Amino acid sequence: SYELTQPPSVSVSPGQTARITCSGDALPKKYAYWYQQKSGQAPVLVIYEDSKRPSGIPERFSGSRSGTMATLTISGAQVEDEADYYCYSTDSNGNTWVFGGGTKVTVL
């Protein structure tokens, strides 16, 4: 079955840039989506269609996709950005969706 691969953890100092990668064989032709999940809460959409930000999401969150990799970038990370981040996409047929394994972002 299709898989998306993320690093388990990323650490960054406040004000610095955090980059979270997501790799998958179908990503050259399929959009990536990113979700933020804080402890005990439901996930929140932070990036859709690779690089678009929903209303209310701070500009420091950005996304990109190149080849088999999608990247979520947090520019000027804040303490409140500490959370788990999941990429999400579909297989080449577009019928089965998957999440990456998640990346825990620590800001300290």
Place this chain on the structure above:
Amino acid sequence: QVTLRESGPALVKPTQTLTLTCTFSGFSLSTSGMCVNWIRQPPGKALEWLALIDWDDDKYYSTSLKTRLTISKDTSKNQVVLTMTNMDPVDTATYYCARRMANYAMDVWGQGTTVTVSS
């Protein structure tokens, strides 16, 4: 305002069938491009996509779980139902439903319902 709320049993026994209901408001599942997804998350683990049903009654399932899952909708009641057969303790998780727009983004999620599988 778009809201979704999951409901169902908090405890099921191994081998039983789980039935979860997602009741939503603020949108119609008859609208072209609209879908409702089910996602779960075992304690301390990653999100796992389970199934979706769209406005045209097309249904899609996780490859690994498709033999155990059935998704259906009642548009008049604004509800989507997910059944999972042959429950096992490894199915213990928080189960979420989420709206998906035509751009494939799941933009609104329910708060989740916790299901424990234990004898």
